[in-house]
Amino acid sequence: MNTLMNDDIDILISEVGPRDGLQNTKAFMPTGYKKQWISAAAAAGIREIEVCSFVPPKLIPQMVDAAEVVAHSLTIPGLHVAALAPNFKGAQRAMEAGVHKLTLTISVSREHSLANVRMTPDEAIASAKKICAFRDSLPPEQRPVIESGLSTVFGCTLEGAVSEDEVVRMAVASVEAGCDEVGLADTTGYANPEQIRRVFRKVRAAIGDKLSGAHLHNTRGLGLANVVAALEAGVTTFDSSLGGLGGCPFAPGASGNIVTEDLVFMLESMGLRTGIDLDKLLAIREILKQSMPEEPLYGYVPLAGITKGFVPATQQR
Numbered sequence: 001m002n003t004l005m006n007d008d009i010d011i012l013i014s015e016v017g018p019r020d021g022l023q024n025t026k027a028f029m030p031t032g033y034k035k036q037w038i039s040a041a042a043a044a045g046i047r048e049i050e051v052c053s054f055v056p057p058k059l060i061p062q063m064v065d066a067a068e069v070v071a072h073s074l075t076i077p078g079l080h081v082a083a084l085a086p087n088f089k090g091a092q093r094a095m096e097a098g099v100h101k102l103t104l105t106i107s108v109s110r111e112h113s114l115a116n117v118r119m120t121p122d123e124a125i126a127s128a129k130k131i132c133a134f135r136d137s138l139p140p141e142q143r144p145v146i147e148s149g150l151s152t153v154f155g156c157t158l159e160g161a162v163s164e165d166e167v168v169r170m171a172v173a174s175v176e177a178g179c180d181e182v183g184l185a186d187t188t189g190y191a192n193p194e195q196i197r198r199v200f201r202k203v204r205a206a207i208g209d210k211l212s213g214a215h216l217h218n219t220r221g222l223g224l225a226n227v228v229a230a231l232e233a234g235v236t237t238f239d240s241s242l243g244g245l246g247g248c249p250f251a252p253g254a255s256g257n258i259v260t261e262d263l264v265f266m267l268e269s270m271g272l273r274t275g276i277d278l279d280k281l282l283a284i285r286e287i288l289k290q291s292m293p294e295e296p297l298y299g300y301v302p303l304a305g306i307t308k309g310f311v312p313a314t315q316q317r
């Protein structure tokens, strides 16, 4: 259950483009453009943005300015500022920077876990426990919400099928380690709608409302179908990325997130309020085009245009 949910929206969209998107782009987006993007996304009505990850800049040079990007984001009134960290050092840096929410990347697949964070899944849980204990030692106003971002939940490009029992075990272990929330990620774009419904229900049966959101990739074109399946399983928080940028550099063949523009169009058309202004959202693509002209941007609604007579969810009531 996300603490940002309130009466004026039905679905919380967490924009992860500045993190998941940029970790996988060839071009470096200059810091000034990152700040412009984040400000424009907040002005379009996005309430939570994963603005960066705290990783060694040697490994992912794009994230060299993480602390500066967080500092800027914290000046935007009402914005919930999230960041990702793979290990204790990254978590400490994120907390020093003052993030509101910290997502720990914890892989269910052993092979992906080793390739991505050089820890086994159980070692990653032990690290999460240490991170949560450190968080709890801080003064209350400096403690971020900690989410266990379980990755490769629906399949792994290195290992193939991932055991659903193992997913449930890792979700329970995350809560026992002290994480406030557990999100499920289809890092590799392997999931199908039936599997989404089943796995979300199994995890909810085990950890109740600690189950937070869905982080879906559109690698095989099933992203929005999977969103509908997750809605049916009671999910109300979705990560997505402007222009569908994204992918884990350490999961071979992984590609972009579901496209924020298409997701907002679908949800609003279905009568589900996101609080996001679609026209303003579409306009932000210009910042990406200007700052990284070589980078392909995805999305159907941006190409085809908003439908004639489109009525946002708030006006349907």
Ligand code: COA
Pocket: 023, 053, 054, 055, 056, 057, 059, 060, 086, 087, 089, 090, 091, 093, 105, 116, 117, 118, 151, 248, 249, 250
């Ligand atoms: N931020 C900055 N520096 C870090 C760091 C972090 N989060 N974690 C480690 N370092 C530094 C260490 O201090 C050390 O520096 P030194 O060489 O100057 O002493 C160096 O990096 C190596 O540290 P080590 O603990 O041995 O890390 P590693 O090389 O085994 O890498 C991870 C482990 C987890 C840091 C790395 O695999 C990683 O960042 N993975 C995440 C990848 C990612 O973001 N994937 C996408 C998300 S799905």
Ligand code: ZN
Pocket: 020, 185, 187, 215, 217, 246, 247, 248, 257
């Ligand atoms: Zn991702």
